Amino acid sequence: MAARTVTDPKELAIFEVRDLWAYYNEKPAIRKVSLKIPEKKITAIMGPSGCGKTTFIRCLNRLHELTPGASIKGEILLRDKNILEMDPVLVRRKIGMVFQRPNPFPTMTIYDNVIAGYKLLGVRLKREEADRIVEEALRKAALWDEVKDSLHKRGTYLSGGQQQRLCIARALAVKPEVLLMDEPTSALDPKSTAKIEELIVELKRSVTIVIVTHNIAQAGRVADYTAFFYLGELVEFGPTSEIFTVPKDPRTEEFLKGKFG
Amino acid sequence: MNRLLYRKLKDRLAFFLILVLALCPTLPLFHILLGVVKQGISSISLEFFIHLPKPPGEEGGGVGNAIVGTLMLALSASLLAVPIGILCGVYLSEYAKGRFGEAVRIAADVLQGTPSIVFGIIAYLWVVKPMGHFSAFSGSVALAIMMLPVIVRSTEEILRMIPETLREASLALGVNYWRTVLKVIIPTGLVGITTGILLSLARIMGETAPLLFTAFGNPFWNFNPMQPVEALPLVVFKYAISPYEEWIRQAWGASLVLTGLVLVLNLSARLLARRMGGHGR
Ligand SMILES: Nc1ncnc2c1ncn2[C@@H]1O[C@H](COP(=O)(O)OP(=O)(O)OP(=O)(O)O)[C@@H](O)[C@H]1O
Numbered sequence A: 001m002a003a004r005t006v007t008d009p010k011e012l013a014i015f016e017v018r019d020l021w022a023y024y025n026e027k028p029a030i031r032k033v034s035l036k037i038p039e040k041k042i043t044a045i046m047g048p049s050g051c052g053k054t055t056f057i058r059c060l061n062r063l064h065e066l067t068p069g070a071s072i073k074g075e076i077l078l079r080d081k082n083i084l085e086m087d088p089v090l091v092r093r094k095i096g097m098v099f100q101r102p103n104p105f106p107t108m109t110i111y112d113n114v115i116a117g118y119k120l121l122g123v124r125l126k127r128e129e130a131d132r133i134v135e136e137a138l139r140k141a142a143l144w145d146e147v148k149d150s151l152h153k154r155g156t157y158l159s160g161g162q163q164q165r166l167c168i169a170r171a172l173a174v175k176p177e178v179l180l181m182d183e184p185t186s187a188l189d190p191k192s193t194a195k196i197e198e199l200i201v202e203l204k205r206s207v208t209i210v211i212v213t214h215n216i217a218q219a220g221r222v223a224d225y226t227a228f229f230y231l232g233e234l235v236e237f238g239p240t241s242e243i244f245t246v247p248k249d250p251r252t253e254e255f256l257k258g259k260f261g
Numbered sequence B: 001m002n003r004l005l006y007r008k009l010k011d012r013l014a015f016f017l018i019l020v021l022a023l024c025p026t027l028p029l030f031h032i033l034l035g036v037v038k039q040g041i042s043s044i045s046l047e048f049f050i051h052l053p054k055p056p057g058e059e060g061g062g063v064g065n066a067i068v069g070t071l072m073l074a075l076s077a078s079l080l081a082v083p084i085g086i087l088c089g090v091y092l093s094e095y096a097k098g099r100f101g102e103a104v105r106i107a108a109d110v111l112q113g114t115p116s117i118v119f120g121i122i123a124y125l126w127v128v129k130p131m132g133h134f135s136a137f138s139g140s141v142a143l144a145i146m147m148l149p150v151i152v153r154s155t156e157e158i159l160r161m162i163p164e165t166l167r168e169a170s171l172a173l174g175v176n177y178w179r180t181v182l183k184v185i186i187p188t189g190l191v192g193i194t195t196g197i198l199l200s201l202a203r204i205m206g207e208t209a210p211l212l213f214t215a216f217g218n219p220f221w222n223f224n225p226m227q228p229v230e231a232l233p234l235v236v237f238k239y240a241i242s243p244y245e246e247w248i249r250q251a252w253g254a255s256l257v258l259t260g261l262v263l264v265l266n267l268s269a270r271l272l273a274r275r276m277g278g279h280g281r
């Protein structure tokens, strides 16, 4: 099991990325990144704009390769199995994603949005089972109390923050092992942001979270580990408290001081 | 004081000029509507809708067979054109970014500008000649080819407007590409696609030329798609150039029914489009 340990030997890694390169039209956006993402922890991906954060997490669920002209090289082991050699559709069922802008399905009700992962796959659920999954996912996403009386209204009638939590519920309903979040609060007001941060910390009991964030304070509040990217390279990775207090690389230090970003 | 009055007057004049110019395009429409209603309304009765035509010289009779025929042609043309048109539009918006897609797009645009009688000739060559006789089916083939470009291009444009993030939301749930298109993309654009279908129907319902040597016309009831069938525009054409006063009167009646049908289709398309705009998608 030595291969699956992280910097901190007590933690097990769920993802192990080895020498990952990702390209857009032959131009590298991720350069030889290797890191181990610990299980049931929150890992923050930070770095200045354009450094490849989005590209990196889109590699983890193989969404990257859907961009025209994009390609990928290296290994990404999910529990010792290389996901780059698996069927991408199956990979995505294990790894959920929440996007920067809330994107509920506009033709579906709140209820149907939550079980979209089943409906769209053509999985038939019994009525009670569907009800149970919907309630459980909405409770986990801290949205249940606000929507329990309007489950059959369109998801797009909700506020931005509520829509984002609906998208979190949709991702959680299919019970993923990992939840990827790409700046999930950047389009939201401070109150909704606080709510979602609280929720993220709560969620790590059941799922591994990888979160891209621009907000240094947010990473400090929620993340157990932080990875710092710069121009497509992984500059530094370690427990958030260490990275924030004693950064080893001068570029990390400058970023934390707000010199660029 | 006088200058002010003069300026105000000039202002008024300009306003009226613009108003009159703006009314120009609507004038012919109202003239047509008014004419058709005035001349056609006297023919309209229950009998007109449900009876067969009478031979020349006899009073009365109706265009029931032509109404049935027109509906039959529209329905079967839609059955042919809608699935193909939607699939083609999906293909163009989802896959075809390169040269082949561009070729398909140009083909659709050229098809849209082709004189309608050409579609009649095509259907004559493809269907009437091999079958050996005229038929409703050959007419609907001609009309379907006319509908295709409208459906293809409107479907493509609507689907292109659907944000990428919605597609990714579905793909990220582990839904494969085809199911995503079928269950997320098409339903999201459905209102817009339907608008395109209604507009294409409105376009073909009034066509005479493609039917002249395909559906051909038929003075009797016909519900068999493999036999010639009457259609409202064919009736208008035949009756209007006939020497019989009663037939000419009925040509106006048939025009009124046809205009009404097309108007209803156009207005429903409008309403749908407005609803779509209101929902912001
Ligand atoms: N679709 C694309 N086609 C070509 N190049 C792209 C594409 N998307 C991103 N890139 C390039 O890849 C690099 C990394 O982009 P990426 O979106 O991963 O950055 P990011 O760290 O998420 O930035 P931000 O903080 O602004 O979201 C950038 O230089 C960008 O120009």
Ligand SMILES: [Mg+2]
Pocket: A053, A054, A055
């Ligand atoms: Mg980004």
